[in-house]
């Protein structure tokens with residue numbers, strides 16, 4: 001049973017009655033669909049749903065959320081200069097859609113926005129979407145309780161990592177006060193750094209939200225057709241919609257030049273040889289991260305990552321010499337010709353070494369194509385630090 005109105009198991013039915021009972025002493029009215037949303041979010045634990053429901057109501061009253069749409073959207077002008085985003089029609093189920101060019105967001109400018117106002121901007125959007133759900137429910141004559149998002153991540157670089165803390169805050173707010181409002185999150189046109197960013201983002205998304213994410217590379221964009229009628233999807237996402245003033249506001253000009261694909265360097269590794277790429281991680285500003293991307297022509301190649309903390313750098317202050325630590329053990333690669341990506345954020349200054357080992361192969365040399373990128377999370381610059389590393393074929 002789905003746990004939606006008209007599709008309840010006897011246990012779910014009982015939880016709903018229990019929740020109504022808990023609320024019976026309060027002077028509030030909530031329809032069953034709303035109560036079921038809170039119950040679904042709390043796995044039909046009536047007491048937990050009751051707590052979340054009352055906390056949400058208190059939060060709404062204290063922040064006058066019911067009247068937030070009477071005012072203009074906060075940061076309207078500022079956000080236009082930072083990212084192209086907007087509400088756009090609905091999916092096949094009638095769920096209102098929000099589209100954002102997340103990959104071409106000016107992260108440095110975003111981080112300069114007052115955080116309480118950024119949160120208010122997000123809440124305003126949520127309330128607008130709920131208003132649209134009501135309108136669409138009338139239009140389609142059936143209850144529509146959730147929304148969908150399309151996040152176009154084309155152009156995203158590791159710099160996006162700096163914004164993850166802001167995203168984390170809004171994800172927490174949504175989980176607390178907008179239970180079961182997210183229907184699907186389409187993350188499309190994912191760039192090569194995406195697996196790395198996703199690894200970090202997944203940590204703060206609850207399993208239910210994670211399960212709602214559909215990740216599509218640009219070659220898979222046509223799959224959006226399973227969820228949207230062509231006339232409701234902008235052309236750039238494979239639909240046929242051409243709204244009069246553009247489906248979305250334009251992408252800020254200064255964000256258009258961001259390059260998508262890394263320049264790969266080709267490297268041949270002789271039989272019984274090892275190729276290493278060393279990055280000196282001595283950031284004064286802290287929080288360096290190293291991301292790599294490579295393809296290999298053979299599964300004989302083993303890959304690993306080691307890190308050697310600098311003496312007196314906060315790792316082991318009494319030692320003058322610290323041994324390498326394998327942060328990723330040397331292991332055979334599982335697939336050749338598919339891209340392998342990874343990420344490491346050193347805990348202290350030191351030397352990070354990427355190792356491609358062909359020593360198992362006694363006769364043949366092997367080729368890899370790779371790209372390594374270093375970024376500073378606290379840097380004011382939104383450019384990645386160009387890195388040449390120290391290469392060694394031995």
Ligand SMILES: [Zn+2]
Nearest residue numbers: 241242243247
């Ligand atoms: Zn349109």
